[in-house]
Amino acid sequence: MLRRSPAGQASNGPSPEMPSSGDHDERGRERQARWLRRVMRQEGCWARLAASTGLLAAAGAILGSGSQGPLQRWSSAAWVVFAGVSLAWFQEIQLECDRGSFFQTRRANSLLSALLQWRLHLALVLALAGDGTRGLVPLLLWLLPALVAHGLGHARPGHATAAASPFLRAQSSRSMARGELLDLARAAAGEVLGMAPASVPVDVSLAGGLGLDSAGALIFRDSLERHLGPGVRLPAALVFEHPTLLQLA
Structure with a gap:
């Protein structure tokens, strides 16, 4: 009677150490989902970065035009709106850099985050200060909601606002x-x-x-x-x- 060797028995079935095709499919879908999320976030960040830069440039052009008379009031209001929206969008991009999801490298994310956190804010303050007190008050009005939201986001875990869905x-x-x-x-x-x-x-x-x-x-x-x-x-x-x-x- 012929007997099948243990090696022959082991060769008939799949090795338990080898991953099955289902495991490969699951890992592939998971990698694809992570890739899609990263691509969607990066596309949104790049779009906001371009729009914010354009708005900030438009705000600088309005401020440098030196409009006189009735146009001065409207140009100041447009400058405040453009600068405020740019500041809010740049803040979102900074958050993405802090999460490490904007650039592929950590160093690039850190550099852009530091630039947006300090240099841009300082430039906005100096530019608005050049318009006198009227420029600083709207800036504070733009920053106040962000400061309040930042404080609520770092509340105690037991706080009611921290228990939001x-x-x-x-x-x-x-x-x-x-x-x-x-x-x-x-x-x-x-x-x-x-x-x-x-x-x-x-x-x-x-x-x-x-x-x-x-x-x-x-x-x-x-x-x-x-x-x-x-x-x-x-x-x-x-x-x-x-x-x-x-x-x-």
């Missing part, structure tokens, strides 16, 4: 809102589908590709509402209006 915290910065909402949507979909949130694909239709029926869509909607926090109401046809998690976010 993840949805409200995400809205504090448009640059991070989509990525955080996508993570919350994956967590809700993972609960309904019985999958780990990291393994839920973001570019596959929930109803068509993942087999989520009408009842499952309602469960997903309710679960997502709980993740977003109290006071958030989503439509019943959410899954069918936005088939993929990427479109939903």
